[in-house]
Amino acid sequence: MTNVTAAIAQEEQILFEQTKRKQRYRQFIKGVLFLLPSIVLFSVFLFYPLLRTIYLSFFLTDASGATTVFVGWDNFVTLFQSTIFQQSVKSTFLFVLYTVPLTIIVSLFLAVIANEKLKGIGFFRTIFSSTMGISVAAASVFWLYLFHPTIGFLNIIMEVFGLEKIGWLTDPSWALIAVSATTIWMNIGFTFLILLGGLQSIDKYLYESADVDGAGYFYKLRRITIPMLSPTLFFVVTVTIINAFQTFGQVDILTQGGPQNATNLIVYSIYREAFTNYQFGSASAQAIILFIIILFMTIIQFKLGERKVHYQ
Amino acid sequence: MSYIELKDITKSYHAGNNILEEIDLTIEKGEFFVLVGPSGSGKSTLLRMIAGLEEVTGGILKMDEKIVNHLQPKDRNLSMVFQNYALYPHLSVEQNILFGLKAKKISKTEQQKRLKETAEMMGLSDLLGRKPRQLSGGQRQRVALARSVVSEAPLCLMDEPLSNLDAKLRAQMRVEIRRLQKQLGLTLIYVTHDQVEAMTMGDRIMVLNDGKIQQVGKPITLYNEPANLFVASFIGSPKMNIGRAEIKEAPGLLVNNTLAFSADARLQEALEVHKDIVVGIRPEHIQPATHYEATHSLEVVNVEQLGNETSLALDVGGELWTAKWPGQWEIETGHLLEVYISQEHLSFFDAQTEKLIRPASFSGHGEVQAI
Ligand SMILES: Nc1ncnc2c1ncn2[C@@H]1O[C@H](COP(=O)(O)OP(=O)(O)O)[C@@H](O)[C@H]1O
Numbered sequence: 001m002t003n004v005t006a007a008i009a010q011e012e013q014i015l016f017e018q019t020k021r022k023q024r025y026r027q028f029i030k031g032v033l034f035l036l037p038s039i040v041l042f043s044v045f046l047f048y049p050l051l052r053t054i055y056l057s058f059f060l061t062d063a064s065g066a067t068t069v070f071v072g073w074d075n076f077v078t079l080f081q082s083t084i085f086q087q088s089v090k091s092t093f094l095f096v097l098y099t100v101p102l103t104i105i106v107s108l109f110l111a112v113i114a115n116e117k118l119k120g121i122g123f124f125r126t127i128f129s130s131t132m133g134i135s136v137a138a139a140s141v142f143w144l145y146l147f148h149p150t151i152g153f154l155n156i157i158m159e160v161f162g163l164e165k166i167g168w169l170t171d172p173s174w175a176l177i178a179v180s181a182t183t184i185w186m187n188i189g190f191t192f193l194i195l196l197g198g199l200q201s202i203d204k205y206l207y208e209s210a211d212v213d214g215a216g217y218f219y220k221l222r223r224i225t226i227p228m229l230s231p232t233l234f235f236v237v238t239v240t241i242i243n244a245f246q247t248f249g250q251v252d253i254l255t256q257g258g259p260q261n262a263t264n265l266i267v268y269s270i271y272r273e274a275f276t277n278y279q280f281g282s283a284s285a286q287a288i289i290l291f292i293i294i295l296f297m298t299i300i301q302f303k304l305g306e307r308k309v310h311y312q
Numbered sequence: 313m314s315y316i317e318l319k320d321i322t323k324s325y326h327a328g329n330n331i332l333e334e335i336d337l338t339i340e341k342g343e344f345f346v347l348v349g350p351s352g353s354g355k356s357t358l359l360r361m362i363a364g365l366e367e368v369t370g371g372i373l374k375m376d377e378k379i380v381n382h383l384q385p386k387d388r389n390l391s392m393v394f395q396n397y398a399l400y401p402h403l404s405v406e407q408n409i410l411f412g413l414k415a416k417k418i419s420k421t422e423q424q425k426r427l428k429e430t431a432e433m434m435g436l437s438d439l440l441g442r443k444p445r446q447l448s449g450g451q452r453q454r455v456a457l458a459r460s461v462v463s464e465a466p467l468c469l470m471d472e473p474l475s476n477l478d479a480k481l482r483a484q485m486r487v488e489i490r491r492l493q494k495q496l497g498l499t500l501i502y503v504t505h506d507q508v509e510a511m512t513m514g515d516r517i518m519v520l521n522d523g524k525i526q527q528v529g530k531p532i533t534l535y536n537e538p539a540n541l542f543v544a545s546f547i548g549s550p551k552m553n554i555g556r557a558e559i560k561e562a563p564g565l566l567v568n569n570t571l572a573f574s575a576d577a578r579l580q581e582a583l584e585v586h587k588d589i590v591v592g593i594r595p596e597h598i599q600p601a602t603h604y605e606a607t608h609s610l611e612v613v614n615v616e617q618l619g620n621e622t623s624l625a626l627d628v629g630g631e632l633w634t635a636k637w638p639g640q641w642e643i644e645t646g647h648l649l650e651v652y653i654s655q656e657h658l659s660f661f662d663a664q665t666e667k668l669i670r671p672a673s674f675s676g677h678g679e680v681q682a683i
């Protein structure tokens with residue numbers, strides 16, 4: 001009798017296990033199905049190109065991009081010895097340094113003043129965010145005119161103040177600054193809009209409570225606005241840095257990497273290596289290095305961010 | 313000595329559309345003053361005007377004999393507790409409590425002294441390092457109160473501070489706030505939509521409806537002698553039963569075509585002046601016919617056993633009235649029930665103006681017991 005019940009119990013146990021396994025399997029299939037679209041898209045447009053780039057970076061290629069000779073790390077070694085590439089990395093970091101902090105500071109300032117409840121503030125919000133709707137090409141051409149050595153607005157102003165004209169895009173010591181200025185101007189629209197959104201999502205009761213408590217404007221800015229905005233700021237900083245590393249359009253239209261490679265930022269350098277010099281192997285190696293740099297910067301940022309960012 | 317004085321205060325967000333009208337009010341030092349009214353009646357707006365967070369459209373606002381209409385909130389020497397507590401989510405409890413003191417650049421030693429006292433008083437000593445999101449609703453509430461206490465401002469404003477808490481905690485915090493106010497001698501203006509809170513906490517209550525003052529007075533006065541139908545049905549739970557009265561072959565009156573009462577000479581006189589009359593009676597004044605002889609019999613529609621009392625829904629000429637009997641009563645629905653209703657317990661209102669004609673003559677005098 002007891003044997004029989006034990007056997008039945010065991011059978012039930014097995015059945016139970018089987019059903020559980022079957023259910024888990026079904027859950028897994030369902031999950032994969034949901035992920036499938038992104039897996040396919042990522043594979044086609046991200047993972048495959050990435051792997052292909054890594055693969056290419058170890059080869060020499062012919063003009064059509066077909067691999068010819070396996071050279072191992074040679075592409076990388078050559079790059080690190082090349083003064084042009086070193087210059088390119090240096091320019092890129094300088095460019096990031098020029099553009100990111102200024103973009104953030106200017107946009108934050110604009111966002112803070114545009115967040116005040118004043119008559120007609122909507123007009124200013126539109127103006128401040130308008131550069132978001134302007135394409136890189138249009139903005140670059142616009143600035144190209146401003147930078148024009150003789151009829152450009154900037155040099156006309158210099159003249160008015162009795163200063164010497166500057167070859168904004170032709171002087172190696174000014175070209176990177178000129179491209180940076182263009183970039184900052186272009187990025188402000190997006191950064192401003194995101195920061196303004198962040199500011200508006202801060203509970204207004206916090207400010208009222210601070211008003212009653214006797215906090216002044218800058219005390220509120222320092223103790224409430226900036227900390228409450230820190231997740232948004234963090235997002236904006238990350239995106240701006242990555243964007244700065246990937247800058248291409250402005251350079252292509254304004255300076256083509258010149259003068260004397262002063263504005264030859266890495267992405268532009270990759271483009272030239274691949275599509276002007278047909279060195280797909282070397283271009284791939286540069287791309288991998290850029291990828292690693294951005295990856296590192298982002299990791300460092302997240303490590304720092306963890307400590308300083310207050311998520312709700 | 314009146315501490316806060318409002319003279320003909322009005323408020324409008326759009327011209328010609330007054331949210332608050334003709335608010336005349338004085339609040340004494342050390343008083344627990346409750347502003348009560350349904351949602352949208354303008355309570356928060358009024359409180360925020362006193363705080364200086366909202367501009368005063370018209371009228372004069374005085375504090376300590378000085379006109380403060382255009383004073384910044386920080387110069388009014390008051391503290392405020394918001395409905396959602398307005399705690400700074402990125403700051404610890406300690407930093408939250410000290411926020412105002414740091415803003416006012418009060419010395420470090422004084423800050424620490426006040427922090428210690430306040431934290432002890434509010435039972436927050438063990439929670440000082442936590443962030444608001446790591447606190448329960450009740451603890452957050454305490455932090456919000458502590459912020460107010462630590463400022464040592466003589467006037468405290470609270471806007472529905474308990475409405476995010478569950479019923480049990482609310483009852484507990486009611487007592488705590490009340491005790492705190494007495495202990496610190498605060499002048500407290502307390503906004504709520506809950507008439508129970510108003511009745512149980514306030515020294516005086518102001519009932520607001522649609523931006524107009526309905527009545528100002530002691531809780532018991534409001535209960536016994538409501539100035540109009542609105543106050544009558546707003547104060548008290550379950551609400552006062554209201555019925556239409558007709559004068560039938562004198563000396564009598566008929567309520568809802570069902571309940572007949574006799575009318576004495578004084579009442580008759582009053583009734584002659586007013587054409588349409590509405591009577592009101594508190595649920596506890598529809599009494600069981602045990603000590604008294606039954607005056608009326610009414611159909612029982614529903615019975616709710618609350619344990620300590622029994623709530624009855626009675627049909628009175630097509631309208632549902634509530635009766636509240638102390639203790640437990642075995643009553644079946646659908647039957648006729650003998651009840652005792654004394655004419656002394658009826659309040660009379662003018663149906664047109666909705667104003668009180670005569671309060672219940674019995675209540676208010678014999679029933680409040682002083683020890
Ligand atoms: N900023 C505002 N702009 C326009 N109308 C408002 C504003 N704030 C409140 N009101 C209106 O004022 C009235 C009273 O609001 P409020 O004082 O918040 O009522 P309560 O606190 O009694 O619920 C409501 O009708 C509300 O719609």
Ligand SMILES: [Mg+2]
Pocket residue numbers: 355356357471472
């Ligand atoms: Mg309100």
